[in-house]
Amino acid sequence: MHELSIASSLVDSVLEFLDAHKVKKVLTVRLAVGELNCVEAEQLCFCYTAITQKTAMENSTLEIETVAAVVQCPRCDYRGSPKYWEDARSAAPIPTLECPKCQGTVEPIQGNDCAIKTIQFVA
Amino acid sequence: MIQTIEASPDEIYDIELEHSLLEANAKLAKENRSLLDRHGIASIDVMGAIGSGKTTLIGRLVERLKDRLGVAVFNGDATISSDADLIARQNVPVVQIATVNGCHLDANLVGKALRKIDLTKLKLIFIENIGNLICPAEFPLGSKARVVVVSVTEGQYMVRKHPHMFLGADLVVVNKIDLASAMEVSIEDLIADVHKLKPDLKVIRTSCKNGVGLDELTASLLAI
Numbered sequence: 001m002h003e004l005s006i007a008s009s010l011v012d013s014v015l016e017f018l019d020a021h022k023v024k025k026v027l028t029v030r031l032a033v034g035e036l037n038c039v040e041a042e043q044l045c046f047c048y049t050a051i052t053q054k055t056a057m058e059n060s061t062l063e064i065e066t067v068a069a070v071v072q073c074p075r076c077d078y079r080g081s082p083k084y085w086e087d088a089r090s091a092a093p094i095p096t097l098e099c100p101k102c103q104g105t106v107e108p109i110q111g112n113d114c115a116i117k118t119i120q121f122v123a
Numbered sequence: 124m125i126q127t128i129e130a131s132p133d134e135i136y137d138i139e140l141e142h143s144l145l146e147a148n149a150k151l152a153k154e155n156r157s158l159l160d161r162h163g164i165a166s167i168d169v170m171g172a173i174g175s176g177k178t179t180l181i182g183r184l185v186e187r188l189k190d191r192l193g194v195a196v197f198n199g200d201a202t203i204s205s206d207a208d209l210i211a212r213q214n215v216p217v218v219q220i221a222t223v224n225g226c227h228l229d230a231n232l233v234g235k236a237l238r239k240i241d242l243t244k245l246k247l248i249f250i251e252n253i254g255n256l257i258c259p260a261e262f263p264l265g266s267k268a269r270v271v272v273v274s275v276t277e278g279q280y281m282v283r284k285h286p287h288m289f290l291g292a293d294l295v296v297v298n299k300i301d302l303a304s305a306m307e308v309s310i311e312d313l314i315a316d317v318h319k320l321k322p323d324l325k326v327i328r329t330s331c332k333n334g335v336g337l338d339e340l341t342a343s344l345l346a347i
């Protein structure tokens with residue numbers, strides 16, 4: 001349940017921002033979550049709702065957008081989307097670190113982060 | 124990172140922050156790493172499910188290494204210190220990191236543990252993460268390498284069930300191989316799954332029961 005750690009970090013960061021500015025109420029927080037990150041959106045929203053109660057963020061909306069993974073191959077210089085593992089029993093295709101071009105191991109260069117993009121608020 | 128704006132009453136503002144939520148941990152992980160590097164200490168983050176055999180494996184490695192170099196162990200455990208007690212019998216420095224309700228170690232907790240022991244005589248620290256194959260993946264600790272232990276008793280599909288954990292690993296140990304036939308688990312298929320996710324990832328087969336693979340694992344960890 002690392003979503004709670006991430007939600008706490010998110011709320012702390014936003015409340016820190018609110019402290020530094022004249023903000024009455026937060027309306028929306030937009031979060032960008034990398035595809036290679038194992039953050040579960042529904043659980044994160046659940047934690048967010050629970051821990052924002054009785055704060056200036058109460059009743060605000062958490063919007064989560066997924067940032068597509070980009071990988072780079074040190075061997076053949078491929079740069080682009082990762083190769084996906086199409087396992088029939090998996091709920092979604094699993095991104096892998098196998099190079100789609102030369103079958104070597106690629107390095108992720110995008111898709112690992114989890115960041116607050118914007119905050120919409122009433123001053 | 125945070126932009127400054129002047130707010131007017133009752134206006135709606137939409138501002139860009141670009142504030143990473145994983146950055147605070149990543150920063151502390153870097154601090155841990157530079158502290159360890161300054162002392163010439165290699166650290167290994169050992170991750171794996173509950174019951175995968177992390178503690179026993181670390182115990183066997185400590186037996187092999189403690190007379191050759193200074194070894195310490197951090198045992199991450201939610202509550203009781205049974206794992207830490209087991210390792211402490213070998214007379215090496217042990218710190219139990221009790222996360223209480225936390226499902227993973229983080230760089231802050233490891234930083235605190237590093238301040239508890241004398242680093243001057245150490246060359247290697249094993250950090251046993253909380254038994255969990257999901258959450259620790261997001262929280263680097265500043266270790267030199269991340270090892271994932273997966274045992275055949277967890278079934279045939281553990282790798283594909285928890286792909287993220289393996290994407291971030293530097294070494295995978297397939298443990299309890301003496302039980303593979305009893306469990307009707309194919310070790311080759313488990314390893315093939317690892318290589319589907321990360322083709323060049325080194326995989327070592329071990330059994331703490333009969334000692335298979337432990338010399339190879341020890342040599343690989345010393346080479347990290």
